[in-house]
Amino acid sequence: MRIAAAEIGQETDTFSPLDTTLELFESHGLFHGDEIVDMVKGEGMLGAFLDYLDTQEPVELFPIIRAWAGAGGWIKGETLEYFEQSLREGLEQALPLDGFFFAQHGAAASYKDDDVEGYLLDVARGVIGPDVPIVMPLDHHANITERMVRQSTIIVGHRTQPHDPYDTGQIASELSFPVFKGEITPSVGFTNIPMITQQDQFLTKAGPMKEWFDAARALEQEGRALTASPFPMQPWLDVKEGSWTALVYTDSDKDGAQQMADDLGNQAWSVRERFWVSERVPSDEAVAKAVGTPEGLIILSDTGDSVYGGAPGDSTHILKALLKADVPQTALVPMLDPDAQAQAAAEGIGADVTLSVGGKVDSVFSSPVEITGRVAALSKGLEAYVERRGYSDLGPTALIEIGNIKLVLQSHRSFAVNQPILYTHLGLNIDEAKMVVVKTASNFQFFAPWTKEIIRVDSPGTTQSDLTTFTWKNLPRPTYPLDDLKDWQAGTASE
Numbered sequence: 001m002r003i004a005a006a007e008i009g010q011e012t013d014t015f016s017p018l019d020t021t022l023e024l025f026e027s028h029g030l031f032h033g034d035e036i037v038d039m040v041k042g043e044g045m046l047g048a049f050l051d052y053l054d055t056q057e058p059v060e061l062f063p064i065i066r067a068w069a070g071a072g073g074w075i076k077g078e079t080l081e082y083f084e085q086s087l088r089e090g091l092e093q094a095l096p097l098d099g100f101f102f103a104q105h106g107a108a109a110s111y112k113d114d115d116v117e118g119y120l121l122d123v124a125r126g127v128i129g130p131d132v133p134i135v136m137p138l139d140h141h142a143n144i145t146e147r148m149v150r151q152s153t154i155i156v157g158h159r160t161q162p163h164d165p166y167d168t169g170q171i172a173s174e175l176s177f178p179v180f181k182g183e184i185t186p187s188v189g190f191t192n193i194p195m196i197t198q199q200d201q202f203l204t205k206a207g208p209m210k211e212w213f214d215a216a217r218a219l220e221q222e223g224r225a226l227t228a229s230p231f232p233m234q235p236w237l238d239v240k241e242g243s244w245t246a247l248v249y250t251d252s253d254k255d256g257a258q259q260m261a262d263d264l265g266n267q268a269w270s271v272r273e274r275f276w277v278s279e280r281v282p283s284d285e286a287v288a289k290a291v292g293t294p295e296g297l298i299i300l301s302d303t304g305d306s307v308y309g310g311a312p313g314d315s316t317h318i319l320k321a322l323l324k325a326d327v328p329q330t331a332l333v334p335m336l337d338p339d340a341q342a343q344a345a346a347e348g349i350g351a352d353v354t355l356s357v358g359g360k361v362d363s364v365f366s367s368p369v370e371i372t373g374r375v376a377a378l379s380k381g382l383e384a385y386v387e388r389r390g391y392s393d394l395g396p397t398a399l400i401e402i403g404n405i406k407l408v409l410q411s412h413r414s415f416a417v418n419q420p421i422l423y424t425h426l427g428l429n430i431d432e433a434k435m436v437v438v439k440t441a442s443n444f445q446f447f448a449p450w451t452k453e454i455i456r457v458d459s460p461g462t463t464q465s466d467l468t469t470f471t472w473k474n475l476p477r478p479t480y481p482l483d484d485l486k487d488w489q490a491g492t493a494s495e
């Protein structure tokens with residue numbers, strides 16, 4: 001068999017002011033051809049497929065491109081064109097093909113086309129033709145468009161939040177060979193659910209999200225579905241076909257697949273209000289609660305400035321509350337600010353500095369704050385490794401001590417922002433910290449060994465939980481809860 005493989009992934013926060021460029025993909029690892037096998041085997045969805053190939057009869061493999069950039073703003077048109085060209089050339093050289101394993105994100109939007117995954121599938125189909133199977137694993141926060149379903153053969157979404165990219169890649173891999181060989185013929189059931197919801201109930205370990213994902217697992221375990229994927233689209237995606245989706249595949253049973261997808265859609269809709277339950281608290285209250293908790297590390301989740309959701313990472317909202325409270329215990333705080341980092345580095349270790357930090361990229365929801373402190377440590381950069389995700393360049397950093405506040409100024413928007421290494425590489429000890437600000441509303445796992453409690457801070461920003469205050473320009477209407485939509489049912493018109 002002749003098999004092509006590629007991964008192109010980015011999650012777009014369409015409210016973020018920070019454009020996503022090719023350089024950002026390069027900083028997360030952009031690879032072509034055979035170097036892909038060396039660099040990403042064992043990592044992520046594509047890495048799982050490369051591992052899986054070792055367990056199968058030998059195939060002729062054509063690795064084309066691996067590009068990943070985490071979450072951020074709109075992808076520049078020229079960047080999408082670069083991927084288009086790489087994909088086209090790679091597939092042309094690989095012809096004729098028996099299958100294409102194409103991992104994407106599902107919620108990528110470019111100025112050139114707000115459905116990047118569908119766009120790139122069109123490109124691939126244009127080269128390989130209509131009959132070569134395409135197996136596509138996706139993030140479950142994807143926006144599933146009609147074009148994505150039509151142009152792919154089978155789609156598999158993540159099963160857990162926090163994400164499980166490697167496992168998703170494995171499941172897609174196990175389906176891929178029977179599909180490539182024509183032993184199974186996937187029939188799709190596809191239901192868009194006219195709703196969006198906040199991130200506060202996105203974890204799959206409890207609540208309505210767990211119940212919804214469990215229902216999909218039951219369809220698979222009962223043998224009724226080849227694969228069933230709920231897609232609770234990430235909520236900062238203002239695109240033409242934006243909505244939640246249920247996607248179910250059977251072997252050649254179209255009606256059965258559609259019925260199951262409709263049932264999953266109706267299930268999510270029926271509990272839509274439960275997805276809006278939240279434990280968020282104002283920043284001052286969150287800081288007071290952290291200070292008053294006797295022992296253990298308190299996570300202050302900066303929900304509005306989630307770098308993992310695509311926000312810039314330079315909100316000063318919680319920092320201002322910590323300064324105001326003059327916290328009596330150690331507080332660890334990350335801040336993206338290349339200018340302030342460079343100023344601190346120029347002053348040198350031990351220098352007393354007054355700096356204007358943060359609030360520069362996102363000047364809509366945040367504003368700079370003036371701090372006076374001491375440059376306690378500097379770093380020229382570090383390659384941070386994240387299991388099953390790969391490497392990320394931390395770039396130069398500076399540790400500023402403002403009393404008990406340990407502020408780490410970052411020059412790069414690295415996904416190490418929510419990990420202990422951001423602090424430990426500057427000589428700090430997590431054991432001695434009372435609280436840490438994280439730029440995520442879901443990925444608390446990195447500080448789990450120390451964590452006593454997680455407090456969701458109701459902070460403003462491009463990933464804030466209050467979705468009603470954004471200006472929505474593209475989303476189909478009516479959509480719950482932006483519009484008064486009471487009586488939707490799967491399989492009927494959304495009136």
Ligand SMILES: [Zn+2]
Nearest residue numbers: 139140141163
């Ligand atoms: Zn996601």
